[in-house]
Each structure stands twice: as C-alpha cells, then as structure tokens.
Amino acid sequence: MAIILKNSxxxxxxxxxxxxxxxxxxxxxxxxxxxxxxTSSCGLIESTIKDKxxxxxxxxxxxxxxxxxxxxxxxxxxxxxxxxxxxxxxxGAWGTAIADxxxxxxxxxxxxxxxxxxxxxxxxxLRLIIEKTxxxxxxxxxxxxxxxxxxxxxxxxxxxxxxxxxxxxxxQYLQDLxxxxxxxxxxxxxxxxxxxxxxxxxxAGNLELNSQIIHxxxxxxxxxxxxxxxxxxxxxxxxxxxTLVNPLTNDKNCEELFRCLFECNLxxxxxxxxxxxxxxCGALKNIVAIGCGLVDGLGYGMNTKAAALSCGVxxxxxxxxxxHPKYELSTFFQxxxxxxxxxxxxxxxxxxxxxxxxxxxxxxxxxxxQLLRGQKLQGPQTAHVVYQLLQNKQLLxxxxxxxxxxxxxxxxxxxxxxxxxxxxxP
Amino acid sequence: MAIILKNSxxxxxxxxxxxxxxxxxxxxxxxxxxxxxxTSSCGLIESTIKDKxxxxxxxxxxxxxxxxxxxxxxxxxxxxxxxxxxxxxxxGAWGTAIADxxxxxxxxxxxxxxxxxxxxxxxxxLRLIIEKTxxxxxxxxxxxxxxxxxxxxxxxxxxxxxxxxxxxxxxQYLQDLxxxxxxxxxxxxxxxxxxxxxxxxxxAGNLELNSQIIHxxxxxxxxxxxxxxxxxxxxxxxxxxxTLVNPLTNDKNCEELFRCLFECNLxxxxxxxxxxxxxxCGALKNIVAIGCGLVDGLGYGMNTKAAALSCGVxxxxxxxxxxHPKYELSTFFQxxxxxxxxxxxxxxxxxxxxxxxxxxxxxxxxxxxQLLRGQKLQGPQTAHVVYQLLQNKQLLxxxxxxxxxxxxxxxxxxxxxxxxxxxxxP
Numbered sequence: 001m002a003i004i005l006k007n008s009x010x011x012x013x014x015x016x017x018x019x020x021x022x023x024x025x026x027x028x029x030x031x032x033x034x035x036x037x038x039t040s041s042c043g044l045i046e047s048t049i050k051d052k053x054x055x056x057x058x059x060x061x062x063x064x065x066x067x068x069x070x071x072x073x074x075x076x077x078x079x080x081x082x083x084x085x086x087x088x089x090x091x092g093a094w095g096t097a098i099a100d101x102x103x104x105x106x107x108x109x110x111x112x113x114x115x116x117x118x119x120x121x122x123x124x125x126l127r128l129i130i131e132k133t134x135x136x137x138x139x140x141x142x143x144x145x146x147x148x149x150x151x152x153x154x155x156x157x158x159x160x161x162x163x164x165x166x167x168x169x170x171x172q173y174l175q176d177l178x179x180x181x182x183x184x185x186x187x188x189x190x191x192x193x194x195x196x197x198x199x200x201x202x203x204a205g206n207l208e209l210n211s212q213i214i215h216x217x218x219x220x221x222x223x224x225x226x227x228x229x230x231x232x233x234x235x236x237x238x239x240x241x242x243t244l245v246n247p248l249t250n251d252k253n254c255e256e257l258f259r260c261l262f263e264c265n266l267x268x269x270x271x272x273x274x275x276x277x278x279x280x281c282g283a284l285k286n287i288v289a290i291g292c293g294l295v296d297g298l299g300y301g302m303n304t305k306a307a308a309l310s311c312g313v314x315x316x317x318x319x320x321x322x323x324h325p326k327y328e329l330s331t332f333f334q335x336x337x338x339x340x341x342x343x344x345x346x347x348x349x350x351x352x353x354x355x356x357x358x359x360x361x362x363x364x365x366x367x368x369x370q371l372l373r374g375q376k377l378q379g380p381q382t383a384h385v386v387y388q389l390l391q392n393k394q395l396l397x398x399x400x401x402x403x404x405x406x407x408x409x410x411x412x413x414x415x416x417x418x419x420x421x422x423x424x425x426p
Numbered sequence: 427m428a429i430i431l432k433n434s435x436x437x438x439x440x441x442x443x444x445x446x447x448x449x450x451x452x453x454x455x456x457x458x459x460x461x462x463x464x465t466s467s468c469g470l471i472e473s474t475i476k477d478k479x480x481x482x483x484x485x486x487x488x489x490x491x492x493x494x495x496x497x498x499x500x501x502x503x504x505x506x507x508x509x510x511x512x513x514x515x516x517x518g519a520w521g522t523a524i525a526d527x528x529x530x531x532x533x534x535x536x537x538x539x540x541x542x543x544x545x546x547x548x549x550x551x552l553r554l555i556i557e558k559t560x561x562x563x564x565x566x567x568x569x570x571x572x573x574x575x576x577x578x579x580x581x582x583x584x585x586x587x588x589x590x591x592x593x594x595x596x597x598q599y600l601q602d603l604x605x606x607x608x609x610x611x612x613x614x615x616x617x618x619x620x621x622x623x624x625x626x627x628x629x630a631g632n633l634e635l636n637s638q639i640i641h642x643x644x645x646x647x648x649x650x651x652x653x654x655x656x657x658x659x660x661x662x663x664x665x666x667x668x669t670l671v672n673p674l675t676n677d678k679n680c681e682e683l684f685r686c687l688f689e690c691n692l693x694x695x696x697x698x699x700x701x702x703x704x705x706x707c708g709a710l711k712n713i714v715a716i717g718c719g720l721v722d723g724l725g726y727g728m729n730t731k732a733a734a735l736s737c738g739v740x741x742x743x744x745x746x747x748x749x750h751p752k753y754e755l756s757t758f759f760q761x762x763x764x765x766x767x768x769x770x771x772x773x774x775x776x777x778x779x780x781x782x783x784x785x786x787x788x789x790x791x792x793x794x795x796q797l798l799r800g801q802k803l804q805g806p807q808t809a810h811v812v813y814q815l816l817q818n819k820q821l822l823x824x825x826x827x828x829x830x831x832x833x834x835x836x837x838x839x840x841x842x843x844x845x846x847x848x849x850x851x852p
Contacts (some may be wrong), residue, residue, distance in 0.1 A: 186467035228732030237843050240729035241736075259595030268733075268849055303666035307694075310667075310765035317759065329755050333743065339736035342768065347728035419665050421693055 087162030091121030171198025288312030297358025514590030519548030597624025723784025
C-alpha cells in the first residue's frame with residue numbers, strides 16, 4: 001500500500017508529532033518533497049495519519065491531503081490480509097479467561113490467525129506454573145488453558161510478534177505498559193483492543209480513555225471490548241455477551257476478523273460505533289457497583305438498590321453527555337451498558353469490597369488486599385478521577401451520587417449519607 | 427365551573443358515547459340547544475370531554491368547540507380545591523403497603539386530604555382481621571396499619587366517598603372492578619391512579635393499558651404510579667422511589683397534590699409525562715423477570731442473567747416503539763424502567779415462580795398457588811398478551827425472547843432453549 005502526502009511544507013512539524021512507530025515508518029521512505037509511506041497491509045497507517053491530520057494537528061489545506069491509489073484503497077480495506085498473531089497482555093483473571101477464549105477461537109480460524117497465542121504474564125513464578133500446569137492458580141484456577149496459549153515473560157517478545165494486541169491489565173498500569181512497549185511494537189501494523197476499565201486525566205486536566213492512551217502512545221488503532229463478563233463465568237463457558245468497538249470503524253473485514261477472534265457459541269459480540277460511550281460505561285459502572293455494594297452493606301433491600309442503580313445510571317448518562325456530547329443513548333442498552341452495570345452491581349469485586357467497607361473500619365486499599373488476593377479494584381480510582389474531572393468543571397453539585405461514592409471510599413463521608421445523595425440526585 | 431358546548435346538532439350521539447358518569451352530569455343541566463355542565467371543581471369534566479371530543483369521537487367541526495369562561499379556567503386548574511377523600515382499592519401486599527403510606531401522608535397534609543383513608547378489602551374475613559389487628563396477616567403481616575386507614579367491605583361505599591381512587595388490584599380483575607363500580611363513582615369528579623401492572627387486548631384486538639380501561643369505563647382522568655416497589659420493603663420503610671404520571675398533564679396543582687399523597691422522606695416520586703411507556707414498563711418488566719428467573723433456575727451466573735436482562739430490555743423498547751411510537755427513550759432510565767426491571771428480576775414473585783418452573787414439572791398456575799399464597803402473578807398473562815399482540819402484527823420473529831418466555835410458561839418450549847432465543851434476539 002502506498003500513501004502519498006503531497007506538498008509537505010510543514011513536513012517537519014508533522015514528522016515530530018507522529019508517534020515513534022510512524023516516525024520509523026516515515027524515515028524509511030521519506031523523499032525530499034514527497035512523503036511516501038509504503039507498507040504491506042491493513043491501511044492502518046492511512047487511518048492513523050488521517051486521524052493525526054484531521055484531529056490532532058492543525059495543518060494548512062495544502063498538506064491536509066492524502067492520495068491513495070485505488071489498489072491501495074482495496075488493500076487498505078482488507079485488514080484480514082495475512083494471518084494474524086495475537087498477543088494477550090495481562091495475566092489476571094480476565095486476561096486468563098480471554099486468553100482461553102482466544103486460544104480456542106484462533107484454532108478454529110486458522111486461515112485468519114496463527115495458532116499460537118502469546119500470553120504475557122508479568123510474574124515469572126506464576127508464568128512458570130501456568131506453563132507447567134496450564135492453570136492460572138492465582139487468579140483463575142478453575143480452567144486449564146489450551147496448549148496453543150503460550151505464557152511468555154518477555155513483554156517485548158509478546159508485543160513485537162503480535163499483529164493483534166489485547167490490553168487486559170488494570171488501567172492504573174496502562175501508561176507504564178505503553179511506555180515499556182513503545183519500541184517493541186511490531187513492524188506489521190498491529191491493532192489493539194482495550195479490555196481495561198478505568199478513566200484517566202491527561203496533562204491538560206482533561207478526560208482520557210484507555211484506548212486514547214494506547215493510541216496516543218503507540219500510534220496504533222484501538223478498539224474496545226466491554227460487557228457483562230465476570231471472568232470465571234466466561235471461563236466456565238456460561239453464556240455471555242459483550243459489545244465490541246471495531247478499531248477500524250466501518251471496515252467490515254476488520255469487524256469480521258474480530259468477530260472470529262472473540263465470538264463463539266457461548267460468547268456473543270455485538271458491534272457498536274459509539275466507542276467513547278462503550279468505554280466510559282465500562283469504567284463508570286464500577287462506581288455504580290460500589291454504590292450498590294454500599295447499599296447491600298447497609299442492609300437495605302432491592303428497592304433501595306434499584307433506586308441507587310438507576311440513579312447511578314442517570315449520572316453515568318449525564319457524565320457521558322458532558323464529556324462526549326455526541327453519544328448515543330441507545331449504547332446504554334447494549335450489553336456494555338445495562339448488562340455490565342447489573343453484573344457488576346450484583347456480582348463483581350467492586351460491589352464485594354464496598355459491602356465490606358460498611359462492616360469494617362479498614363481503608364479500601366486494605367480491604368482490596370485482603371479480599372481480592374492481588375487483583376485490583378478499578379472503582380475507587382475511577383470515582384476519584386470522576387470527582388476531579390467534575391470538580392474542574394464545577395459540576396459536582398449535579399453528580400451527588402458519584403461525589404458521595406468517592407467521599408465514602410476515602411472515608412470523608414459517612415456511608416449512611418449515601419441515601420441522601422441518591423435522593424438529591426436530579 | 428361552567429363548560430358550555432354550543433351548536434350541538436349531534437348531541438344525542440355525544441350523549442350516548444359519554445360515560446355513565448358524564449351522562450348523569452349532563453342530564454342534570456341539559457337545555458334544548460345548549461349543553462351546559464356545571465360542577466364544583468377540578469376541571470375534570472373539561473379534560474374528560476375534551477379528550478372524548480378530540481380523541482374518541484369524530485364530530486364535525488361545529489360541535490368540537492368548548493367554551494369556558496376565564497374564571498372557570500382558573501378554577502379548572504385548581505384541582506386541589508377542597509379536601510380530598512382517598513380510597514385504596516385492593517387488599518393485597520402492595521395495596522396494604524400503599525394504604526399504609528397514604529394513611530401516614532394524608533395525616534400530614536390535612537389541608538389537602540380528609541384524614542380517613544378507605545381501604546377496600548374484598549375478602550370479608552380478612553377485612554375483619556385487619557380492622558381488629560391493623561395487620562394484613564395474609565399478604566403483609568409485617569406492619570400495623572395506621573388508625574386512619576379504615577378497611578371497608580363495601581366497594582360502592584369506598585368508591586362513592588372517594589375523590590382519589592387508587593387502583594391496586596391484579597390487572598386481570600380490573601375490568602370486572604370497573605364494571606362493578608361504574609354506578610358508584612363519586613359525583614365530586616374523582617381522579618384515578620393505577621398501580622396495577624399488566625396489558626390487555628381490547629375488542630378490536632389492540633393493546634389497551636390499565637389506565638385506558640379505567641378511563642374508558644369510568645370516564646375519569648387516570649394517572650400511573652410505577653417503580654421498584656417490592657411491597658414489604660416499602661412497608662418496612664426502606665428507601666424506595668417511583669415514577670408518577672400526573673392524571674392531569676402539566677397541571678402543577680394536581681402534581682403537588684399527588685406528590686403530597688405519595689411522597690415521604692423514604693419514598694421519593696419523580697414525575698414523567700410519558701404515561702404509556704411508564705405503564706408498559708410496569709407490565710413488560712414482569713416478562714423480563716420471568717426470563718431472569720429461568721436463567722437462575724437453569725443454574726447460570728450473572729453474565730447470562732445480564733445478557734437475558736439487557737436482551738429483555740431491548741425487546742421492551744422495541745415493543746414500546748411499535749405500540750407507542752411517540753415514546754421517550756429516557757423514560758426507560760427512570761425508576762419505573764431500569765429500577766423496576768432490576769428489582770423484579772432479582773427480587774420479585776415472577777422471578778421466584780419461574781425459577782421454580784425449571785425444577786418442577788408443575789404448571790405455572792400450580793406453582794403460583796403453591797408459592798404465592800393467593801397472590802397473583804402478572805408475568806405469564808402479560809407474556810401471553812404480548813405474544814398475541816405480536817402475532818397479530820406478524821412481529822413474533824423480532825421478539826424471540828418475549829416469545830420464548832410465553833412458550834416456556836405454557837410448557838410448549840424447553841426452558842433450555844431460552845439461551846438460543848437470547849442469542850437470536852436482534
């Protein structure tokens with residue numbers, strides 16, 4: 001595929017703003033007055049450059065042109081060209097369950113994928129055990145991983161050999177991971193899918209999503225998978241669903257590739273183009289789950305929990321309205337919305353720890369260590385980030401439920417006052 | 427207040443189509459060429475006649491005029507004029523809990539309400555026990571009713587003395603009740619609020635809601651109260667919320683009247699003008715609850731339940747789209763929507779009986795008798811009505827989840843096939 005940028009007066013600016021990955025690509029092929037990028041497949045550079053040009057950089061009209069030959073367009077649309085290697089980054093419960101699912105799926109779709117799935121597990125002792133027993137005895141001992149899932153301890157190996165990168169680490173480690181793998185990114189135009197849940201504040205004080213961090217730091221297109229997916233239940237092959245955001249919007253070949261990667265008889269994916277809402281739902285639902293756990297811990301019944309949950313959902317919607325005004329309300333009715341909210345509010349780890357918070361004087365960090373055996377809570381950190389973002393915009397008054405959850409988590413508010421917060425929510 | 431209908435060439439047609447209540451009013455004041463209705467308060471006749479003229483009857487332009495003096499308009503808007511007597515029709519668990527709530531509220535708002543609440547209990551032996559012990563030992567023994575709630579056995583007494591009628595009987599008995607009280611309706615322009623949950627098919631094969639039946643048969647304006655309100659929890663004063671549809675849309679005095687009637691520190695009401703959606707949510711959520719009970723009974727976990735629930739909610743929305751195209755999607759995020767769906771799917775009687783259906787070969791009617799001690803299930807009947815309505819419109823294929831619930835309830839489908847129905851739902 002050839003992408004030609006003509007009339008590049010501001011080429012240096014463009015060059016410096018490109019991600020390290022694209023800079024490498026560019027240097028290989030740059031000419032004096034014509035930048036021509038040649039690569040083997042996927043149109044990934046095309047979409048990345050378009051994105052950079054159209055959203056990140058303010059070029060004059062002269063540079064903002066991309067010429068692509070018609071054969072290149074055809075090729076660019078065929079993201080399934082060539083068999084893909086898949087790497088799963090993260091050896092927690094959900095990482096293990098998804099490695100298991102993907103391991104089985106790539107074996108069924110050998111025309112699309114290399115059969116070996118690289119499974120990065122940070123802790124070498126755990127990796128050795130998984131390699132030997134096929135079981136993640138620490139986080140998901142109930143299943144044996146298929147033989148084609150290979151646990152690896154070298155992050156750069158896992159990354160450099162993968163065309164599809166599944167990010168499934170706690171969101172608080174995401175930036176460090178991206179920094180660490182920046183130089184290992186495959187030269188074969190990888191695509192990322194974020195399964196991490198959480199929100200960030202960028203250096204300018206604005207909201208940044210996991211997929212945006214990966215895209216910013218690695219320069220690769222990133223999709224999202226999110227839904228009511230309690231890891232052990234997916235691993236036990238109980239029927240589950242998820243919402244999938246195609247990294248290359250409207251690219252049907254890419255959609256089909258990812259459907260084959262994730263979907264099976266007992267795991268159904270539905271596609272959604274409203275990526276930011278899908279991702280925000282995945283993060284914000286953990287705040288709602290904390291609220292529901294608090295209601296449980298306070299000894300209230302289903303009416304109060306339903307009031308807390310529907311109040312929480314309405315604050316979720318208002319939050320998305322503020323930070324992503326082009327959202328679709330219907331996204332909240334996908335599995336990533338109402339489905340995930342319910343599963344987390346009745347069954348997840350955030351609910352569990354916050355219920356314990358009522359009955360204990362320990363800090364939430366201590367309870368996390370005690371109850372989750374090394375797994376990380378996303379809810380309290382997300383509540384903190386949301387609190388800061390709303391504070392920056394002087395909107396805390398309009399989000400009494402979200403605000404209360406943060407203040408209860410950091411022990412500056414009596415949990416009993418949660419009911420008052422629910423009542424005062426618009 | 428005076429309402430004057432001029433130029434009534436088709437007066438006889440109009441006269442015959444009016445409800446018995448309005449016919450009485452009309453006969454009292456009719457003159458040869460001018461129909462003048464005089465009444466004391468509330469503008470109820472105004473709204474009822476307007477409704478009849480504008481939506482039910484197809485008159486010529488000449489008759490379709492209502493002249494109201496400006497003082498009458500002022501008076502018509504003041505629906506709080508005069509202290510109101512409240513009657514609660516229905517002695518089940520929810521009827522008892524709401525009689526308790528209303529009993530306490532009218533005592534707090536003596537300027538708006540007569541202090542005595544008439545509580546119609548059909549079964550005389552139960553009524554006597556309630557009168558003596560203040561406890562509904564059959565359906566809600568956990569609380570003692572306040573002394574100002576007077577259980578009565580005469581339906582006509584309860585109805586004729588009430589300005590506000592709370593309909594809280596199983597929906598399958600609603601038409602019989604309306605027929606029975608048609609001649610007892612107060613001459614003081616009562617207002618109704620429906621708390622019943624369920625759907626009906628009218629004589630033309632179309633969907634008819636509880637509030638529409640009451641309005642059609644009694645000629646009174648009818649609002650709706652619906653939400654995550656498990657009776658025992660409301661009675662135990664656990665914090666609960668509900669959505670309230672004002673019988674006189676946009677009449678702020680009427681809104682305030684009903685807020686005072688229902689709201690207290692631990693029961694919050696929010697108003698919503700999208701009445702048909704509120705009412706359909708209250709009925710359809712019982713089908714979703716059956717689906718969730720089946721998932722529980724089949725031994726699946728939270729992921730599958732979340733998939734069933736979100737699939738059910740999407741079919742609810744599509745159903746409302748078909749039968750009430752002017753719906754507001756946001757109504758589903760009120761307590762009457764997502765809140766009630768959750769409470770019913772995790773805690774209600776429909777969930778309980780359908781879970782038992784999996785583990786038993788008994789019919790759903792037998793399980794209802796065995797498990798609910800005389801209380802009625804709304805879910806299976808609602809699923810049946812929905813099935814018929816969709817069949818009439820040849821839309822069953824688009825509602826595989828709803829269709830499956832009906833067929834599982836009448837034992838013509840294996841419950842295990844529910845998962846396939848969820849998977850095939852659009």
